[in-house]
Amino acid sequence: MHVELYERIWMWAAAGVIAVFLGTIVLTAGLHAIQPPSHIETIDPATLSQDPEFGDPKVTARPDGGVVVSVRAEMFSFTPDPIEVPANRPVTFRLTSADVIHGFEIVGTNANAMAIPGYVSQFTVSFANPGEYLIACNEYCGLMHHNMVGKLIVKEEAP
Amino acid sequence: MTAAVAPPAPGSHRLAAAHIGVAVAAFGVASAMGVLQGLSIADVNFPWRSESLYYLSVTAHGVLMALVFTTFFIMGLGYALAQATLGRITGRGAGWFAFWLAAIGSVAAAATILMGQSTVLYTFYPPLQAHPLFYIGATLLVVGSWIWGGVMIASYRAWRREHPGVPAPLPMHGMLATIILWYLATFGLAVEVVVMLIPWSLGWVATIDPVLARTFFWWFGHPLVYFWLMPAYVVWYNVLPRAAGGRLFSDPLTRMVFILFLLLSTPVGFHHQFADPGISAGWKLLHTFTTYAVLYPSFVTAFTVIASLEVAGRLKGAKGLFDWIGRLPWGDPLFASVALAMLSFTFGGFGGAINAAYAMNSMVHNTAWIMGHFHLVLGTTVALTFMGATYWLLPRLLGRDLRFPGLARAQPYLWFLGMVLFSISYHIAGLRGLPRRVYSAALSGADGARWHGLTEIAAVGGVILFLSALWFVIVVVATWVGGRRLATPATFEFAVPLRPVTAPGVWDRFGLWTAVAIGLVALAYAWPIAHLLMHPRFGSPPFKPF
Ligand code: HEM
Ligand SMILES: [Cu+2]
Ligand SMILES: [Cu+2]
Numbered sequence: 046m047h048v049e050l051y052e053r054i055w056m057w058a059a060a061g062v063i064a065v066f067l068g069t070i071v072l073t074a075g076l077h078a079i080q081p082p083s084h085i086e087t088i089d090p091a092t093l094s095q096d097p098e099f100g101d102p103k104v105t106a107r108p109d110g111g112v113v114v115s116v117r118a119e120m121f122s123f124t125p126d127p128i129e130v131p132a133n134r135p136v137t138f139r140l141t142s143a144d145v146i147h148g149f150e151i152v153g154t155n156a157n158a159m160a161i162p163g164y165v166s167q168f169t170v171s172f173a174n175p176g177e178y179l180i181a182c183n184e185y186c187g188l189m190h191h192n193m194v195g196k197l198i199v200k201e202e203a204p
Numbered sequence: 205m206t207a208a209v210a211p212p213a214p215g216s217h218r219l220a221a222a223h224i225g226v227a228v229a230a231f232g233v234a235s236a237m238g239v240l241q242g243l244s245i246a247d248v249n250f251p252w253r254s255e256s257l258y259y260l261s262v263t264a265h266g267v268l269m270a271l272v273f274t275t276f277f278i279m280g281l282g283y284a285l286a287q288a289t290l291g292r293i294t295g296r297g298a299g300w301f302a303f304w305l306a307a308i309g310s311v312a313a314a315a316t317i318l319m320g321q322s323t324v325l326y327t328f329y330p331p332l333q334a335h336p337l338f339y340i341g342a343t344l345l346v347v348g349s350w351i352w353g354g355v356m357i358a359s360y361r362a363w364r365r366e367h368p369g370v371p372a373p374l375p376m377h378g379m380l381a382t383i384i385l386w387y388l389a390t391f392g393l394a395v396e397v398v399v400m401l402i403p404w405s406l407g408w409v410a411t412i413d414p415v416l417a418r419t420f421f422w423w424f425g426h427p428l429v430y431f432w433l434m435p436a437y438v439v440w441y442n443v444l445p446r447a448a449g450g451r452l453f454s455d456p457l458t459r460m461v462f463i464l465f466l467l468l469s470t471p472v473g474f475h476h477q478f479a480d481p482g483i484s485a486g487w488k489l490l491h492t493f494t495t496y497a498v499l500y501p502s503f504v505t506a507f508t509v510i511a512s513l514e515v516a517g518r519l520k521g522a523k524g525l526f527d528w529i530g531r532l533p534w535g536d537p538l539f540a541s542v543a544l545a546m547l548s549f550t551f552g553g554f555g556g557a558i559n560a561a562y563a564m565n566s567m568v569h570n571t572a573w574i575m576g577h578f579h580l581v582l583g584t585t586v587a588l589t590f591m592g593a594t595y596w597l598l599p600r601l602l603g604r605d606l607r608f609p610g611l612a613r614a615q616p617y618l619w620f621l622g623m624v625l626f627s628i629s630y631h632i633a634g635l636r637g638l639p640r641r642v643y644s645a646a647l648s649g650a651d652g653a654r655w656h657g658l659t660e661i662a663a664v665g666g667v668i669l670f671l672s673a674l675w676f677v678i679v680v681v682a683t684w685v686g687g688r689r690l691a692t693p694a695t696f697e698f699a700v701p702l703r704p705v706t707a708p709g710v711w712d713r714f715g716l717w718t719a720v721a722i723g724l725v726a727l728a729y730a731w732p733i734a735h736l737l738m739h740p741r742f743g744s745p746p747f748k749p750f
Contacts, residue, residue, distance in 0.1 A: 047454075059503035085739065145747045163741060181639045181647060183569070183640065185641040189255070190259075190642065191647055
């Protein structure tokens with residue numbers, strides 16, 4: 046196959062650029078454990094209201110000073126609302142849906158995961174800046190989808 | 205390549221023209237919906253505005269644009285290219301049958317949407333449930349496209365028997381790769397719709413697994429993007445350099461690019477499911493690799509196509525480093541459309557590389573950024589190429605001169621202007637967190653200030669886009685009914701490579717590459733799907749919150 050010199054150079058450069066992109070992702074995945082929310086756990090959406098965790102979801106403290114936040118999404122609200130968490134502590138969100146698919150996006154942060162009936166999404170983040178955050182559903186879930194919002198309050202740590 | 209084919213019998217392009225007609229009709233209707241959606245997001249209170257109409261409209265707009273306009277245009281382009289390069293369409297009767305099947309399916313699906321019974325958006329994620337006819341109509345559209353693929357392959361094989369030992373004409377090579385990819389991609393869709401959704405929507409099974417359905421949907425959903433893009437590339441490689449008065453820079457690399465797309469564009473679907481539970485991070489990482497790999501053929505395309513245009517400028521006497529750009533036919537509707545489409549793709553491709561990195565993806569996942577992104581790559585790179593190609597096709601298919609050439613010349617620039625406003629605003633609003641698919645960016649009155657102003661600019665962009673779409677439809681309709689009949693029909697001419705390939709090479713071995721492509725898909729999906737199936741799972745009953 047005949048390939049012009051300049052094109053050959055371009056093709057190597059393109060391969061190099063792609064290798065750099067991928068290298069960055071692999072490095073951050075390895076070094077900083079930056080991974081997408083990929084938890085595998087199932088739960089019966091039909092009996093969610095009797096579930097010990099998601100029947101009455103709330104924020105629970107962990108021995109290491111972090112918290113676990115269980116969230117139930119349903120048309121068209123999140124429970125609990127508001128959610129209160131401490132700043133600068135690991136916050137593990139556990140998320141499921143009682144009906145259709147919803148999104149769980151904490152606006153202005155990179156906390157962003159799907160709430161899918163039958164499955165539990167789980168991811169851990171920490172919030173450096175105390176304050177109030179908007180939680181928005183970012184997956185179409187019915188005619189009031191745009192009204193499905195919640196509030197996150199990040200509290201300054203007690204001294 | 206062009207000299208070998210006898211002039212077509214009168215009416216031989218009627219099948220292609222019928223498909224283009226349906227495509228343009230779907231595009232026109234969907235554009236009118238798009239502008240209203242933009243206004244609604246900006247919270248402009250126009251008469252009849254309501255939540256149910258908004259979500260119904262987004263469903264119809266998405267289905268008509270992403271599935272009907274594109275599929276019909278691609279089928280029409282395919283027939284036109286087969287007739288032009290092979291001198292035949294083998295199985296015209298089957299082609300017409302497929303046309304009606306696809307048209308009836310599209311109308312049935314659209315009717316259930318417009319009646320408000322299928323407001324599930326064009327992604328139709330269960331457990332949202334549409335009317336059974338929505339799924340059945342979509343199936344008929346896809347079955348029609350399968351028959352189209354069969355007719356195209358039969359035409360190629362008939363030509364091949366008469367022309368042993370020569371490589372496939374380049375435009376056909378690209379279309380064949382597209383068709384094989386389409387079979388591979390729609391296999392996933394068929395499993396989702398026929399095995400899961402239709403029985404569930406008819407009440408034969410009570411529940412459905414949403415993650416499994418999403419997995420099959422995105423098995424289809426990403427190669428769908430390349431099903432749109434590859435025919436656009438066929439135009440870039442084969443038609444654009446010719447329109448510019450140049451030559452195709454490299455024949456074998458063109459073939460390589462299409463084969464790489466065939467191999468790499470299906471085993472990537474998890475990059476649409478980064479935020480999903482139920483799929484492990486390792487498999488998401490593997491799909492990230494293939495996602496970046498599929499950037500490669502687009503990088504090569506950028507060089508080959510731009511080098512071909514430079515050849516055109518130099519043939520016209522350009523001397524300096526850049527003055528060849530000024531010598532290109534910027535007033536030609538096909539050229540301007542495709543050049544602006546390519547420019548959009550440099551930005552859209554950059555955004556795509558961001559979406560594919562999952563750390564950055566979580567900043568933009570399901571925000572207005574995504575809407576800004578796919579209106580660049582699908583709504584401009586692909587759609588503007590198809591509009592330009594329509595200007596090029598009509599005189600050749602109908603034997604009529606373009607009406608209102610001035611409108612046709614200005615229309616691509618107007619589209620580009622509208623898209624700059626629309627897309628940039630939504631990209632920024634998305635970075636600030638505006639969710640996609642919202643009736644009003646004010647949400648429930650909370651926090652709309654973060655994207656205040658941006659959604660208004662985007663709405664202005666939407667109005668400009670709609671005007672541009674209107675001009676396009678006016679030119680097409682006026683040409684169809686009132687274009688001056690040409691004494692001799694315009695002929696199809698394609699770019700001649702600087703060094704044409706004379707014998708079939710490794711990139712012409714479709715059997716081999718199809719086998720490799722199937723192997724890669726199996727590698728990417730067999731275990732994650734098996735793993736999901738083995739896990740204890742709980743299905744969902746249907747919901748119709750619309
Ligand atoms: C007149 C030009 C256009 C305008 C004003 C426009 C505007 C819009 C708007 C405002 C939305 C709603 C998005 C949301 O609520 O998140 C949308 C959705 C969509 N558009 Fe367009 N659009 C135009 C052209 C196109 C073209 C040419 C295509 C593709 C060929 C396209 C494909 C889509 C798709 C697939 C969706 C559905 C997205 C979803 O369900 O989230 N649009 N468009
Ligand atoms: Cu929701
Ligand atoms: Cu929602």
